[in-house]
Amino acid sequence: MLDPFSFSTRSIFNVPIQLLSKELRSQIAAGEVVERPASVVKELVENALDAGADHIQIRILDAGKSLIQVTDNGAGILEDEIELAVTRHATSKLSTVKDLSNIRSLGFRGEALAAIASVSRFHLVSRNNENEKGTDISVEAGKLQGKSRLGAPVGTQVRVEDLFFNVPARRKFQKSGRSELGRIFDLISRYALIRPDVRFSLEVENKTRLQTSGKGDHREVLAEIFTPNIANRMIALDVKDEKLQLGGFLGPLDVTRSNRAGINLFVNGRWIRDIALTSAILQAYRGMLMVGRFPIATIFIDLPPDQIDVNVHPTKAEIRFLDGENIFRSVSRGIKRALMAHTPVSRIDPSLRWQANIEPILKQEKGLKQSELHLDPTNVPTEQKTQLDLPNVSNPLLRLVGQVGQTYIVAEAPDGIYLVDQHAAHERVLYEKFQSQRATMESQILLEAVQVEVNAKETELLNEQLELLNDISFSVESFGPQQFIIRAIPVLLIGSDPESALRVIIEDFEEDEGLLEKEKDAKLIARICKSASIKAGQSLSIEEQEGLLTDLEACESPRTCPHGRPTMIHLSVDLLEKQFGRKGAR
Ligand code: ADP
Ligand code: MG
Numbered sequence: 001m002l003d004p005f006s007f008s009t010r011s012i013f014n015v016p017i018q019l020l021s022k023e024l025r026s027q028i029a030a031g032e033v034v035e036r037p038a039s040v041v042k043e044l045v046e047n048a049l050d051a052g053a054d055h056i057q058i059r060i061l062d063a064g065k066s067l068i069q070v071t072d073n074g075a076g077i078l079e080d081e082i083e084l085a086v087t088r089h090a091t092s093k094l095s096t097v098k099d100l101s102n103i104r105s106l107g108f109r110g111e112a113l114a115a116i117a118s119v120s121r122f123h124l125v126s127r128n129n130e131n132e133k134g135t136d137i138s139v140e141a142g143k144l145q146g147k148s149r150l151g152a153p154v155g156t157q158v159r160v161e162d163l164f165f166n167v168p169a170r171r172k173f174q175k176s177g178r179s180e181l182g183r184i185f186d187l188i189s190r191y192a193l194i195r196p197d198v199r200f201s202l203e204v205e206n207k208t209r210l211q212t213s214g215k216g217d218h219r220e221v222l223a224e225i226f227t228p229n230i231a232n233r234m235i236a237l238d239v240k241d242e243k244l245q246l247g248g249f250l251g252p253l254d255v256t257r258s259n260r261a262g263i264n265l266f267v268n269g270r271w272i273r274d275i276a277l278t279s280a281i282l283q284a285y286r287g288m289l290m291v292g293r294f295p296i297a298t299i300f301i302d303l304p305p306d307q308i309d310v311n312v313h314p315t316k317a318e319i320r321f322l323d324g325e326n327i328f329r330s331v332s333r334g335i336k337r338a339l340m341a342h343t344p345v346s347r348i349d350p351s352l353r354w355q356a357n358i359e360p361i362l363k364q365e366k367g368l369k370q371s372e373l374h375l376d377p378t379n380v381p382t383e384q385k386t387q388l389d390l391p392n393v394s395n396p397l398l399r400l401v402g403q404v405g406q407t408y409i410v411a412e413a414p415d416g417i418y419l420v421d422q423h424a425a426h427e428r429v430l431y432e433k434f435q436s437q438r439a440t441m442e443s444q445i446l447l448e449a450v451q452v453e454v455n456a457k458e459t460e461l462l463n464e465q466l467e468l469l470n471d472i473s474f475s476v477e478s479f480g481p482q483q484f485i486i487r488a489i490p491v492l493l494i495g496s497d498p499e500s501a502l503r504v505i506i507e508d509f510e511e512d513e514g515l516l517e518k519e520k521d522a523k524l525i526a527r528i529c530k531s532a533s534i535k536a537g538q539s540l541s542i543e544e545q546e547g548l549l550t551d552l553e554a555c556e557s558p559r560t561c562p563h564g565r566p567t568m569i570h571l572s573v574d575l576l577e578k579q580f581g582r583k584g585a586r
Contacts, residue, residue, distance in 0.1 A: 034115050036547060037064025038183035038481055040284065043112035043236035044158050045191055048072035050106050055199045058182045058188060062205075063180040064133055065163055065171075073155040076128035082135045086124065088114040088381035113158075118142035119170070120163045124154040129177045137324035141166040178200075182391035185209060190264055190271045193298055194428070196221050222249060226296070230255055235342045237299070239334040242304045244327060246334045251296030253564055267308060274316050287431065287556070290563040291523035301331065314480065321529055341559070398541070400547045407536040409545050418571040421542065422548060424561035426533035427526075429551040429561040433492055434525050435474070443473045443488035450486040451479065458482075458506045465505055472528075476502065502532040526562040 034040055041058060043055030048056045051074025061067035077085050091110030116122060117139040134152025138145040181204060188202045189376050192212045199214030203293060211223050222231035225559040234249040251262065263281060265272050285295050307327075398411035398418055409420040434441075448549040459482050469476050475488035484499045493501060504527040534540065540548070552558050552567065561567055577583040 020406045024386065034112075034119055036164075036183075037068060037180050038187055040064065040116050040160055040163060041070070042187055043186050043424055044068070044070035044160075045188070046106035047112065047158075048074055048156065049191065049195065049198065051075045053155065054197060057203070057444065058127075058184075059203045060181070060184060061207070064184065066161060067473050068160040068163065069157065071155070073153070075127040076131075076154050076156055077123065077124075077133045077135075078128045079133075079135050079149075082124065082126060082137055084136070085126075086113045086117045086122070100132050114142075116158075116160055116163075119167050120165065120521070121161040123159040123161070124156070125150070125152050127154050129154045164489035166375040187420075189221075190402055191216070192221045193264065194223070194269055194271065194300065213378065213393055217458060220251065222298070226255075228252075230296070234485055235338055237335065239338070240422055241330055241334075242325075243330055246299070246331060248297065248299040250335065250338060250342075252296070253288055255296055256293035256564070257296065258293065260294050262294060263296045264299045266298075268302055268305060269320060270310065271317065271408075272319050274319070277321075277325060277328055277331065280332040281335060284332045284339060285523070287435070287562055288339060291526045292519060293564070297335075298337075299331070301327070303327070329438040334426050355438055398553060400546050400549055403447055403540055404430075406539045409540075409549065415452075416570055419571070420448070420549065420552065421536075421561075421565075422534050422538070422545075423536050423566055425552045425558075427529050427547055427561040428444050428558060428567050429548065429565070430492065430533055431526055432555050432557075433551075434490070434529060435522075437492065438472060438525075441473045442491045444456055444491045445473055445488045446486065446498065451498050452484045452486065452502050454482055454484065456482060461506050462502070467523070468524065469505070472525065474501075493528070493532045499530050500531045502537045504528060522562075525563050529562065 034043070039062075041060075045056060045058065048070060051072060053072035053074035055073045057069075057071045059067065059069040077226065088111060101225075113122075113124070118141060122139040123140075124137065125134055133149045135147065135149050136152075137147045151295075155326055184204075185202070185584070188210055191198070192200045192210070196212065196218050197214060197216045198212075200210065200212045200402075201208060202210040205578065210224060212224060215269045219231050219234070223233055225231075226234075230251065233252040235252075237246060237248045237250060239246040248266075256262075259279055262281075263278055265274060265277055265281075273505045281297060281299065282294070290297060303321075309322075398413055399416075400422075401410040401412055402420075403422075407422060407423055409425070411418045411420060426479055459478075462476075462484060466476060466478070473487065473488070473490035476484055476486050479485040484502065486502060489496075489498050489501065505524060534544075559567055574583070
């Protein structure tokens, strides 16, 4: 009888099942760990850190395709273990299954060196301080080529030449050199951030691209990675609760990015990616940044090792949290507090007044490095000033003095004078009311429905947003091919122009591509509030001025508008006294 499967079975699987050759096996496995030049750099630097090095040099040629060299002054490898080190599943960092749930080293899988050596021309020189001499071995495409002893300092140097020379498919698909160098730069920056006590130097095409001193100062590393100015203005985070220790640096709110790449997460010293944790962080920033913008933040989380599982993925960049929800909540709360405590009410910088006098001084001090000039104590949020030392940073209690230029409201508080931008302040007030009342907000039917005419493209954009608009208590319908009709608006917006509220929805719409639904939503509300808020140049009654101040005091983030601009400027009593020559010489 004819076996119905025989034909197809034989045609597809006409080769008998056999074990893959050792070489092929290690190449397949290598693909998981060593995806690209940057992953080689990552593994080698992690090994150096695990070996206790405090000086690590990285050299890159041809974006890592021709050379990746990492030299460290760590413990080195014992002479008789050196061959084992480049063997798969050989590690000195893990010996029992129990260890797997208590990992403190960066490596533990024992795969990296073997994997790298199987797809490159690989040289390793290492000397452990128990050995008189160093050992040098070379491996090519996974095959040991030679081994010899030689004089060498304690530590390890790994040289990876011609990466993927024996894996043409991989070599062909390598991205452009520039993007690879970008990754390597990011990578070294991250290790430098988490380990300011280690001296890193990254040399690309024989030029030093990144160098840290290893003196243990986070801000110095931040200055190297961002700019000295940004680094000095970053807010230090330092919170401890029963569950975790939260540290790091939050960028100033006026320095933002268009994507999440400025957010770096480290858990127990390991850089990780985590979508849920990232959104917990963004949650803390809600309403403080211009919508669609993302903060710069370097966050260190320390947890008991048994609270996480790092053995999720070969590159070890993803981890599993045992109690994710609680951890994320703690992180979000800690960051939010720090931000609230530090959102500076914009101060008049005393030096601004004397700009004319300051210039000659700058010229005299030309020898001074720019970074040192930024170290003005009045400008630097010092590390001691974490939220713990700022117990009650409550919103200022404002007493109305009056309106200036129909644009600013002058108010007095126990700690000085506040100048409030009426437009920005109202934007903030509306935005927070909108967000908090949104579920229960009522609509006000317009006595006369408003017709709005738009072009074809705008018609499409509006049609896409109709559902959301009706969701936030508008009543808008399509009315003819390029016409819409507004029948009702949210009560919160009574008194504002319904047509301009509708028009802002269309503005800059293309910008929104790539945003998450929730972000689009917040951005839309922020725009509507902007269009509906009191304008500069609008005269306000005493009651209106007082009402605005009271509403602003009640806001959760009163110091910036939803787009991140300041709502108020503070002239402290101290500053006034100095400026009037009552106190301390400048
Ligand atoms: P893993 O780091 O997961 O243990 P690797 O393949 O990266 O696996 O390294 C294998 C072993 O080689 C390590 O466990 C360590 O003992 C040794 N080793 C690798 N690199 C270094 C280094 N730079 N300094 C000292 N020992 C090293
Ligand atoms: Mg390793």
